[in-house]
Amino acid sequence: MDYIKEKLLKKGDQERQIVKKLAKEYGDLQLDTVSMSQVLTGMKGVTSLLTVTSKLDPENGIRFRGYSIPELQEKLPKLNPEGEPLPEGLFYLMLLDELPSIEDVQYLTNEWTKRNKVPGHVFDVINALPPTSKPMTQFSAGIMAMATESLFQKAYREGVPKDEYWVTTYEDVMNLIAQLPTIAAYIYRRNFHGGDIIPPDPKLDWAANFAHMMGYDSEEVYRLFRMYLFLHADHEGGNVSAHTTHLVSSALSNPFYAYAAGMTGLAGPLHGYANQEVIRWIKGMLDEIGPCGCADEEKEKIANYVKNYIAEGKVIPGFGHAVLRVTDPRYTAQKKFAEKYIKDDHLIDVVNCMYEVVPPVLQSLGKVKNPWPNVDAYSGSLLTHYGIDEYFFYTVMFGVSRALGVLAQLVWDRIYALPIERPKSQTLQWFKDQAGI
Numbered sequence: 001m002d003y004i005k006e007k008l009l010k011k012g013d014q015e016r017q018i019v020k021k022l023a024k025e026y027g028d029l030q031l032d033t034v035s036m037s038q039v040l041t042g043m044k045g046v047t048s049l050l051t052v053t054s055k056l057d058p059e060n061g062i063r064f065r066g067y068s069i070p071e072l073q074e075k076l077p078k079l080n081p082e083g084e085p086l087p088e089g090l091f092y093l094m095l096l097d098e099l100p101s102i103e104d105v106q107y108l109t110n111e112w113t114k115r116n117k118v119p120g121h122v123f124d125v126i127n128a129l130p131p132t133s134k135p136m137t138q139f140s141a142g143i144m145a146m147a148t149e150s151l152f153q154k155a156y157r158e159g160v161p162k163d164e165y166w167v168t169t170y171e172d173v174m175n176l177i178a179q180l181p182t183i184a185a186y187i188y189r190r191n192f193h194g195g196d197i198i199p200p201d202p203k204l205d206w207a208a209n210f211a212h213m214m215g216y217d218s219e220e221v222y223r224l225f226r227m228y229l230f231l232h233a234d235h236e237g238g239n240v241s242a243h244t245t246h247l248v249s250s251a252l253s254n255p256f257y258a259y260a261a262g263m264t265g266l267a268g269p270l271h272g273y274a275n276q277e278v279i280r281w282i283k284g285m286l287d288e289i290g291p292c293g294c295a296d297e298e299k300e301k302i303a304n305y306v307k308n309y310i311a312e313g314k315v316i317p318g319f320g321h322a323v324l325r326v327t328d329p330r331y332t333a334q335k336k337f338a339e340k341y342i343k344d345d346h347l348i349d350v351v352n353c354m355y356e357v358v359p360p361v362l363q364s365l366g367k368v369k370n371p372w373p374n375v376d377a378y379s380g381s382l383l384t385h386y387g388i389d390e391y392f393f394y395t396v397m398f399g400v401s402r403a404l405g406v407l408a409q410l411v412w413d414r415i416y417a418l419p420i421e422r423p424k425s426q427t428l429q430w431f432k433d434q435a436g437i
């Protein structure tokens with residue numbers, strides 16, 4: 001047994017007992033109340049999930065196992081002291097609740113390199129889709145096709161005891177994460193580089209290898225990918241991609257099905273699709289108003305464009321959030337990255353200018369709970385700066401990163417032996433009866 005599994009076994013046994021005790025002995029404890037408005041506005045703020053990998057605070061943003069983004073940028077192992085942490089380290093932390101050493105991170109890099117053996121039929125499935133199909137369609141289909149390899153599914157059919165489900169789940173999760181960059185890069189090269197596929201380089205770390213297979217081989221792009229794949233990895237349990245993965249896996253669907261379902265949720269424009277939508281939106285605006293700086297008259301042009309866009313009943317991608325009530329710390333981390341490494345980039349200047357223009361416009365509507373930018377407002381401009389301007393692909397990159405969080409959590413779902421999720425629904429008559437109308 002590898003040492004990560006040994007640690008999981010030890011820690012998992014203790015925590016499983018705690019979860020069992022809470023459910024059995026404290027089952028009647030009231031944790032929350034639910035209002036009409038919470039139910040009818042997407043269950044916002046209703047505590048109803050157990051997620052250990054990260055926790056989101058509306059005012060301070062995400063903390064991964066208690067650590068903020070700046071803390072982790074300092075504490076997680078890097079290959080170069082000036083560089084960005086390796087996403088492998090974040091996965092280790094989310095999975096084991098322990099800060100990894102550089103050796104731990106290298107162990108994961110090596111494991112993922114060894115496990116990166118994508119079955120040929122996965123590419124056949126992707127190739128069966130027309131190149132015009134959306135990258136997220138190809139990505140989720142490819143992941144579904146990987147389910148033939150599920151060790152969990154096989155073990156379940158063979159009748160392994162419930163307390164051991166997590167063992168094969170862990171194997172599936174490790175294999176899935178190992179292979180995702182290869183599948184994603186395959187789709188990228190198929191769609192945008194005439195199918196000229198680049199094989200993995202076993203000497204590279206997970207993020208750098210992804211950049212390499214997409215065709216970008218510079219330390220600068222490796223650094224960007226390490227940051228991107230770190231920042232998008234997790235956002236507690238209630239966001240659509242995490243919650244969907246959790247819900248589907250609660251039926252004991254295999255990790256491939258569960259994560260593929262999560263990815264189809266990530267592909268929605270109110271969630272991860274905003275990652276690509278921001279650049280499409282900015283390009284549309286620049287086509288209409290022309291290249292612009294951030295002088296007063298240019299700000300006015302942007303503000304008018306924003307107002308007209310909203311008047312058409314559409315949302316401004318990259319702004320607003322279901323939970324956050326401040327600028328997303330993931331936005332701030334990317335802005336700092338741009339300030340440190342990038343000089344004179346028109347698109348990045350426009351993104352910075354939107355920070356000044358958009359929030360007051362959104363605030364003036366009087367209904368937007370959070371007018372500030374989220375993670376998606378910045379990432380596309382950084383990728384475009386380094387030549388990755390095929391923004392239709394960005395949500396796939398987001399998905400590769402999101403695997404780290406939702407799949408680390410899935411291992412814990414199985415360790416805790418969490419039951420099938422099944423909330424109660426009511427009819428409109430029932431809601432009317434409650435209100436007495």
Ligand SMILES: CC(=O)SCCNC(=O)CCNC(=O)[C@H](O)C(C)(C)COP(=O)(O)OP(=O)(O)OC[C@H]1O[C@@H](n2cnc3c(N)ncnc32)[C@H](O)[C@@H]1OP(=O)(O)O
Pocket residue numbers: 269270271272274310314315316317318319320321322323362367368369370374375376
């Ligand atoms: C990784 C991520 O998933 S981060 C989020 C990525 N998504 C985006 O950037 C898309 C743009 N943003 C949005 O659509 C929203 O802010 C969401 C989906 C993120 C959050 O939605 P909610 O929690 O419902 O936001 P909120 O309670 O503030 O919405 C209230 C109203 O303001 C509107 N609103 C919220 N954000 C925006 C926005 N960026 N532009 C225009 N209107 C907005 C909502 O559409 C809603 O209008 P309605 O009452 O007429 O339906």
Ligand SMILES: O=C([O-])CC(=O)C(=O)O
Pocket residue numbers: 234235238239240241322323374375
């Ligand atoms: O938390 C959310 O609802 C959306 C989000 O920012 C994410 O999933 O990264």
